[in-house]
Amino acid sequence: MTATPLRALFDAQHRASRAQVEVPLLLRRERLWRVRKLLDGHAPALAAAVQADFGVRSPRLTEVADLFVLRALLSHTLRHLPRWMKPQKVSTPLFLQPAQARTERQPLGVVGVIAPWNYPVQLALAPAITALAAGNRVLLKPSELTPHTSAQLAMLVAQFFAPDEFAVVQGDAALAADFAALPFDHLVFTGSTAVGRKVAQAAAANLTPTTLELGGKSPCIIDADCDLQDAALKIAHGKLLNAGQTCIAPDYVLLPRAHKAEFAQAYRAAVARLFPQITGNPDYAAILSQRHLARLQGLLQQAQAQGAQVQSMDPAPGAGAAQGTAVLDGGTSRQMAPVLVWGATPAMALMQEEIFGPILPVLTYERLDEAIAHVNAGPRPLALYWFGRNEATRDAVLQRTVSGGVTVNDTLMHVAHDNLPFGGVGDSGWGAYHGEAGFVRFCHQKSVLVQSRWAPGALLYPPYGARFDRVMGLLRRWLA
Template identity: 70%
Template sequence: MDLHRIFDLQYQASRAQVDVPILVRRERLLRLQKMLVESGAELSAAVQADFGVRSERWTEMLDLMLVRNMLKHTLKHLGVWSRRQRVRTPLMLQPGKAWVERQPLGVVGIIAPWNYPVQLSLAPAITALAAGNRVMLKPSELTPHTSAKMAELVARFFAPDEFCVIQGDTGVATQFSGLQFDHLLFTGSTAVGRRVAQAAAVHLTPTTLELGGKSPCILSQSCDMQEVALKIAYGKLVNAGQTCIAPDYVLLPRGQEQAFAEAFRAAVQKLYPSISGNPDYTAIISKRHLARLKQMLRQAQSLGAQVHWMHEAAAPAAEGDATSWGEAVERQLAPALVFGTTGQMQLMQEEIFGPILPVISYEHIEDVINAINASPRPLALYWFGNNETERDAVLARTVSGGVCVNDTLLHVAHDNLPFGGVGDSGWGAYHSEQGFLRFTHQKAVFVQSRWAATSLLYPPFGEKFDRVMDFMRRWF
């Protein structure tokens, strides 16, 4: 597919039809809904093929269901979000009137990652299409089966000047990020996000960057260790830790290390009685990513950290599974807790993106707040406990993209909450109305009244002008 030809096609279409009626927007969303209803099983199978081992139930819950819910929510609120927004006119400009006109930006580019290849491709596309834009999607080259299936389905349901999928390697992604989009959304690592922002800046293209970072999990003295460990284990091990908002490290009161380790081990073994050959436990996406995780562990151990594996011996894969999954079973990395980490370790310098969880002890909650504020701002923050005063202190004195209290991950599934990062974890949000507005130009409109008296302020200036200004100073 000719990248520049498709862009020109969408660009010209967006300029030829600046005002996209609500009926057209709604019909596009309904087509996308129909695509998911008819082809959800095909997409799930494609995701499974890309990971090697990833339960289609995970894809149904974390990719397809979230997208379907977002579509339903968007269709319900589309009329209100798109409506002209009346604003109050100040006395000095009356009897004029004003409003904000919500218009499509034009052509929106989306660069999607591999970890949730359906959700993170289609979720931003939903709000972009709802706002009346044309959409070009570049999915990850690390999920070729899903990308190919997505391209096939989108081409079946949409014209190329409405919504299209561009496949290709990192070279194509580089060209893609350099196109003169009206808005560009990127989901991925902070390092790549910087390069995307630099490429977009050449054309002054506004961007939304959904990045990652080291999302802390804070345990207070008042929490129930067994309950908390289960929730953290669930949030950490969804997709084998390959989640941008996964808990990246745990901060717990000093003296509770052994209790947490025992509770976490019990939680892991409850969720995943075995690792190797377990269809519920996702494989690491590639050998390269697996090698990186193992290297991080080796480096931490060489610097004095202690690694606690949550499964002493992984159960062998069933014979049929080993045949069908092949080497993917070897990429099922067992969960591990790491104690004694320091700032010199790669585990504490980079987002982990795997089933490895460093545990750090603290004396006072003040130490936790200071440590978080001394680090790049995270995409998510998790707090567990019953002390509302302590909770509110953490929320008020730290900055993160989002927060979930007494659970993990669920804030991203809330229909009315924006989702996005801050600082090194990104900028901009694209869920719900916040996403709609991210892909919308809010045009200020002021309509002057025939009875306006602004001519009293025109030159040449004199005594009449001074009287008018004196009146305005006293009354306005």
Template identity: 65%
Template sequence: MTELRSLFDAQHRASRETADLSVAERRDRVRRVQRLLDQHGEAISAAVEADFGVRSAALTEVADLLVLRSLLKQLLHRVEAWSRPVRVRTPLQLKPARAFVQRQPLGVVGVISPWNYPLQLSLGPAATALAAGNRVMLKPSELTPRTSALLAELIRQAFAPEEFTVVQGDADVAARFASLPFDHLFFTGSTAVGRKVAQAAAANLTPTTLELGGKSPCIVDASADLEKAALRIAHGKLLNAGQTCIAPDYVLLPRGREDAFAAAWQRAVARLFPRFDGNPDYASILGEGHLARLRALLQEAKDSGARIEQAAAAGPPGSRQLAPALVIGPDAGLRLLREEIFGPILPVLPCDDGDEAIRYINARPRPLALYWFGTDTAARDRVLARTVSGGVTVNDTLMHIVHDNLPFGGVGESGWGSYHGEVGFLRFTQQKAVLVQSRWSAGAMIYPPYGQRFRRMMKLLRLL
């Protein structure tokens, strides 16, 4: 704890001694992150694959680095514009004063990142905080030890500890990390752990951004092309073997189309992954504990009598590549429908109409993502108007997270606060209100003593 506190104190002192940074300094720090990826991308991808067991460099490029590289380019391009003071209109009763919002760094930002996308979800928020002029402490996941250790070493080589540093360790270290009095704490992970992080931060009145998970639904409208919908749902579900916070968690389908969807799903899965065991583009489940949990979910569904279609038999002993499974019409009480799945298992729930699908979603915690498929714009707009979620992609999955200018974040149990683009930059920025009074102040008209002049001024102000 002493070393952890010393690292924090060094960053805290530096942030108070130099409250703001020039645009050139901010760009320099973002470029150092960019060079780190450019120069060591292959080694980083190899570390990710070693941590997962099976996860190709191509998958890491698509799942982690594509979004991250785009974010870094945007930060470099837009940081000057986003850092400028913003003039605001001054109301008549305060003129000729003028006012603006000064954008300044918060100070020291803590980032606790997860294991499933160990580059995008660690360096993305960290680089955004650096672009906003902050000092950053990063606590990556202990479940990807090789990737975390390599990031720690590369960041140590590229940054002074008072600029950007990495803290490694287990859940106890993460708990102590969350209890530091950061100026902002950014967490990505499960809802259960997010609650603990929020409680630890609250003791210091530390503002937080919580990017959590939840059960993200897919609504397949009666107007949808099942072949296209099944392919895009399969891609979103099976990327990283379903270990994605915004992966489709279940499908709401018009009753009577279950067989057609199942057939389209099997064709889509076969197109994306002609084989599973040993396929480097189909990621392993990260650990044995998580794999056992997923198998238990499937077994419970089987025992309940649910119809299950699995694309392939289990792999050889020791394999953690779990073949995709479709579970059609599962009972409402199953854990499969109560817990975030975070794996390649997809429940399919038949509905009588779109209103039933909306009621099902609204009876549960608000999801991080929602996906809608179809061509009926009136039906689409009813869903958009009557449901609340962190984000939506229409006629595809996952793609809203790739759009640089869309905010990404949850709502309710799926999290709070958003990042990406200017929204993310402002998340790590203090927007300081500044009013510059003129030589003549209208405020003097309402100074005491309160007499006739005051009453005339108040009457005039009521008319404005």
């Protein structure tokens, strides 16, 4: 799609949003039901498209990580939407009484969504669902790196929605740049911090507010008294879901120095339990492309050249399809075995970039202060995970660190809670959505004050004199 048809599509949605400022509950619910029908009727086709894009990505993984999440979001949104739409009464200060005040949650207009490739169905439709619930029109740009999924989404959305309600545009990075430059009423971007900066700059030219979900280096802090077997299993699950291609995946572990050998053994056992075989295992996703795989291999090679030790966690090396086969084998050659990295230093690219793969550096510490200082020395992460039993230690970690979200004694799970806002802070993004927080994000909260005929405001009108001084004196004493 070229820039001209893109602009025409945006203009059609913009006109429609201005022609129908107030969007009734019945229409919003009907649009959400159409999304539900889209998912219920075409889930296998969407899962097959994701599988085609990755080469190896089980439809069951797409079901739990993409489709189930969307179904849960739809159910939650439909149940709570009537309450979310109601005007919110606010108390009125004494000097403005007997006036009444409220905020009204109105649609913004047209919301743009630039979606990533790693969860190409969930991260495309989740913000769209919430934006539709808030009464907006939605224009979606899915990733060009998952062309089968993007084409399937474009076809299905066109079947269920008029172009001025919800539409999908397909194209490369150049089209994405044109997309970000449109004067949206709000723009949602999920992706890397580097690209997020460009999106924010493009949006700023139009004073378009943005929600940026950017990822980063999310730490796992393991306390000395935790159940290491349980922690290792949950860290392995969070790290290896989608082969580590998850924005909130544990990026590295901070481990008490005395537990190195025990953690390595526990993590190996956890990997074997989850994925008894790596190569050829349909439950273990492939790295998206040969380019992405080469980047991950380069991170490991550089770390090894600078003195780090790489420990493979493959429970069955050499099993399944032959290593090094062509990419045309369906993706098994891109099923990268999990590894632990010991002795990583801040100078290594491995510790500077978001890994986005099944590589897990393990850093050791003697005192909790060291672990907290390490987290605080870098950009604020999208997620933080803590494992342990001591509530005082847990609270110290939560109070002394800043991250987008936290899960205690597990990984990833805070993102599945629809009543918790999801978003980053600093380099990991800004703005949050999910549930009511997302609904409010995609609304304009209009302030309304309804003045009473008995309003005393005239007491403060000029000309100023003794009466004014007496009234102001009373107000000052009331405010003291």
